Each structure stands twice: as structure tokens, then as C-alpha cells.
Amino acid sequence: MKKxxxxxxxxxxxxxxxxxxxxxxxxxxxxxxxxxAKPIIxxxxxxxxxxxxxxxxxxxxxxxxxxxxxxxxxYTAGGRVKQGQLLFVIEPTLYKDKVEQAEAALxxxxxxxxxxxxxxxxxxxxxxxxxxxxxxxxxxxxxxxEGVAAVNNAEAALSTAHTNLSYCYVRAPxxxxxxxxxxxxxxxVGGSLQPVTLATIYKDNQMYAYFNVAxxxxxxxxxxxxPQNGTETSKLPRTVTVNLGKDGRQSYPATLDYLSxxxxxxxxxxxxxxxxxxxxxxxxxxxxVSITLPYGEQxxxxxxxxxxxxxxxxxxxxxxxxxxxxxxxxxxxIGQLIGDSxxxxxxxxxxxxxxxxxxxxxxxxxxxxxxxx
Numbered sequence: 001m002k003k004x005x006x007x008x009x010x011x012x013x014x015x016x017x018x019x020x021x022x023x024x025x026x027x028x029x030x031x032x033x034x035x036x037a038k039p040i041i042x043x044x045x046x047x048x049x050x051x052x053x054x055x056x057x058x059x060x061x062x063x064x065x066x067x068x069x070x071x072x073x074x075y076t077a078g079g080r081v082k083q084g085q086l087l088f089v090i091e092p093t094l095y096k097d098k099v100e101q102a103e104a105a106l107x108x109x110x111x112x113x114x115x116x117x118x119x120x121x122x123x124x125x126x127x128x129x130x131x132x133x134x135x136x137x138x139x140x141x142x143x144x145x146e147g148v149a150a151v152n153n154a155e156a157a158l159s160t161a162h163t164n165l166s167y168c169y170v171r172a173p174x175x176x177x178x179x180x181x182x183x184x185x186x187x188x189v190g191g192s193l194q195p196v197t198l199a200t201i202y203k204d205n206q207m208y209a210y211f212n213v214a215x216x217x218x219x220x221x222x223x224x225x226x227p228q229n230g231t232e233t234s235k236l237p238r239t240v241t242v243n244l245g246k247d248g249r250q251s252y253p254a255t256l257d258y259l260s261x262x263x264x265x266x267x268x269x270x271x272x273x274x275x276x277x278x279x280x281x282x283x284x285x286x287x288x289v290s291i292t293l294p295y296g297e298q299x300x301x302x303x304x305x306x307x308x309x310x311x312x313x314x315x316x317x318x319x320x321x322x323x324x325x326x327x328x329x330x331x332x333x334i335g336q337l338i339g340d341s342x343x344x345x346x347x348x349x350x351x352x353x354x355x356x357x358x359x360x361x362x363x364x365x366x367x368x369x370x371x372x373x
């Protein structure tokens with residue numbers, strides 16, 4: 001009787017355990033909500049980046065072309081100067097004296113020429129009455145010719161004296177930035193035999209960016225002018241972008257203005273130059289930059305969020321979500337970065353497919369998810 005009671009008492013307990021176990025199995029783990037999106041489809045401009053460097057439009061050495069003591073400088077080293085601004089003065093006293101001497105010599109030569117011409121006129125009249133000989137007339141005529149030559153020489157000497165005096169005052173040939181002086185005030189410079197560099201001035205309101213394009217890339221841009229595989233390429237464009245700073249965050253529009261007429265046989269490249277404005281003088285000669293050159297247009301490009309692309313030993317991949325909301329690992333081939341956040345996918349993803357945009361560490365191949373657009 002007791003055994004029968006124990007059996008009846010245990011039946012409800014076993015039945016309750018089965019019900020709880022069954023409920024847990026049917027409930028399972030909740031389906032995670034994962035952010036997904038379809039790729040953006042639009043036409044994009046294809047570009048290629050080239051390393052390059054900047055130079056100023058003009059670089060001129062300011063030189064002393066006369067001998068003398070450097071008397072003064074009138075600028076701030078590394079600062080901006082204006083065209084015609086006085087920068088250096090070399091002791092001018094000696095050259096002022098030479099100008100005065102040349103002026104006096106010219107006046108003397110002019111006076112002697114005037115006397116010779118007057119004397120020649122008298123001789124021509126006197127020879128008519130046989131008061132003087134023909135030889136004397138010829139001598140008077142020769143004196144006039146000598147006087148003309150003397151005046152010409154005196155004028156040339158005066159011009160040289162004025163030129164040498166002007167060399168004492170070194171002025172800026174154009175607006176630009178100037179280096180520090182290479183000669184201290186009070187030092188003697190001997191510029192008459194060999195010009196002595198006093199400083200260097202840079203015309204930097206406009207800069208040049210130089211870079212090299214491989215010959216095969218150049219030929220491709222020229223020859224592949226017809227659309228192929230949805231890509232349109234053409235001749236080298238007129239407008240490029242010059243980038244500098246970390247990740248090329250600072251960019252400047254530039255215009256191509258020079259292409260070398262021949263290919264460098266040593267490097268197999270052509271030298272290309274672009275000019276860009278530098279009104280505030282921020283850009284400096286010698287800076288290394290990156291030049292972004294557009295070379296074609298991709299029709300209906302497939303673009304995804306670059307942060308959604310994973311990397312493993314096989315390369316780049318996306319987690320693609322199928323119609324059953326099952327996550328599938330997909331190896332892809334990527335193209336260039338578009339803007340700051342989009343990356344072109346050239347192979348491995350179709351326009352209508354969805355991909356996981358966030359939380360890549362929370363998903364795995366074969367997982368069922370609840371997609372959130």
C-alpha cells in the first residue's frame with residue numbers, strides 16, 4: 001500500500017520536470033538584431049594617387065654685384081616682401097663719387113666737342129679765301145669726330161657709374177618670401193669679380209607640384225578612350241587635387257600645365273606638373289605631397305561602408321545576409337575609397353544583396369539574425 005502511494009506521489013513531480021524541459025527547448029536563444037544595408041549604387045570618378053613634391057614658381061638668389069661693405073638690411077628673415085622693396089644697401093659713397101666724376105667728364109667732352117664743331121665751321125669758311133690750308137680743315141673735321149667719340153665714351157661711363165650705384169641698393173624683384181641673409185651687416189662683399197649671394201627670395205603665391213606617371217599608365221589614359229566594362233577613361237585631366245598632412249586631410253585644387261615631352265629611360269616615367277594657388281604662403285617648397293589624378297568614371301559602382309569590411313588571411317570579406325536572414329561569409333575584391341567612408345566593391349557583391357554594417361564580432365557564418373535596416 002505504501003509503495004503504491006509513493007508511485008502516485010512521484011508522478012506529478014516527473015510530469016512537471018518534463019514540462020519545464022520541453023519549454024526550455026522550445027524557447028532557445030533569442031535571435032540577435034543586427035544592422036544591415038544594401039550597397040549604394042552610383043557613378044564614381046576613378047582616381048589614382050601619385051607621390052610628388054612642391055616647388056615655388058620662382059626662386060631667385062639676390063646677389064651683390066659691386067664691392068663694398070654691407071651697410072644695412074631692411075627686412076625680416078623668413079617674412080614676406082613686396083616687389084621693389086629695398087632689402088640691402090652696400091656702401092654707396094664710392095659709387096656716388098664715380099657718378100659725379102663721370103658727369104664731369106661728360107660735360108668736359110661735350111664742351112670740347114662744341115669747340116671742335118665751332119672750329120671746324122670757321123675752317124670751312126676760311127678755306128674759301130685760302131686763309132687756311134685744306135689739311136687744317138681735315139684736322140678740324142677729325143677733331144669733331146674725336147669729340148663725338150669722346151662724348152659717347154663719357155655717356156657710356158656715366159651709364160656704367162649709374163648702374164654700379166644702383167647695384168648698391170638690392171631690391172625685391174617680386175612679391176615673395178625671403179630667406180635669412182648670408183652676409184652680416186658690416187661685412188665686406190666682393191661682388192664685382194664674382195656675384196655674392198646675399199639671400200634667396202621665393203615667389204610662392206603660386207606653387208608647382210611635380211610628380212611622375214608611368215608610361216604604361218599614360219598610354220592607357222590616352223588609348224583607352226572608349227568605354228570598356230562600364231569604365232570610361234580619357235586623356236589626362238586638367239584638374240587634380242594636391243593633398244598633404246596626415247591622411248591627406250588638407251587638399252588644394254590644382255591645374256595641370258606641363259607634361260614632359262619624353263619618357264625618362266631610366267625610370268620609364270613622364271614628369272607632370274600642376275600649379276596651385278598659395279595666397280597665404282602656407283605651402284613651402286620641398287614639401288612632399290600626394291597628387292590625386294582622376295583617370296576615368298565607373299558607371300553604377302557598388303559602394304559599401306568601409307567599416308563593414310573585414311580582413312583575414314584570405315583578404316577582404318563581408319558578412320552577407322541572404323533571403324532567409326542567414327549570415328554568410330563572402331570574400332570580396334575592393335576598389336578605391338570614395339570620400340571618407342565608402343569603399344568600392346569590384347567583385348563578390350551584387351547590388352540587391354544585404355550586408356552586415358556593424359558588430360562584425362557578434363556574427364558568424366551560418367548564424368540566423370533579425371536584420372535591422
